[in-house]
Amino acid sequence: MNPRSLNRRTPMDQINITPFVDICLVVLLIFMVVTPLLVPGHAVELPEASNLSPQPGDEHAVTLSVDAAGGLYVGDQQVELAQLSQVLGGAHAENQEAPVRMMGDARVPFGKVKGVLRATQGAGFGRW
Numbered sequence: 001m002n003p004r005s006l007n008r009r010t011p012m013d014q015i016n017i018t019p020f021v022d023i024c025l026v027v028l029l030i031f032m033v034v035t036p037l038l039v040p041g042h043a044v045e046l047p048e049a050s051n052l053s054p055q056p057g058d059e060h061a062v063t064l065s066v067d068a069a070g071g072l073y074v075g076d077q078q079v080e081l082a083q084l085s086q087v088l089g090g091a092h093a094e095n096q097e098a099p100v101r102m103m104g105d106a107r108v109p110f111g112k113v114k115g116v117l118r119a120t121q122g123a124g125f126g127r128w
Helices: 003-007 018-038 081-094 110-122
Strands: 062-066 072-074 077-079 100-104
Touching: 062 081, 062 110, 072 081, 077 081, 081 110, 100 110
Parallel strands: 062 100
Antiparallel strands: 062 072, 072 077
16 A cells, blocks of 8 residues: 555545534524514503403493494494594583593504594593
């Protein structure tokens, strides 16, 4: 055996991709951890109510409801947003101490709820 042939380097005919795969997996892991932290806005969890006890004055409360389609209801009567101030003004004239109870579907855009709140304040209701 020739000692020179042992020291002689031959070109590699295969590429070892294991380090490349390791680096790719580490970068993927970093992106998976960091990406949820980059979402703009503030995460909000809406509370779920259970076993609500009636509050004082609930028997005279004016109930507003907004369904998923955006329909407005005062009690069981469906009203339009333009008529809401008039209907609530009449209810406020009957009982000025009555609070307003508002129920809204989770799928209703906040802009719709904001309009209802403005109409309620415009009718003179201050208690929620």
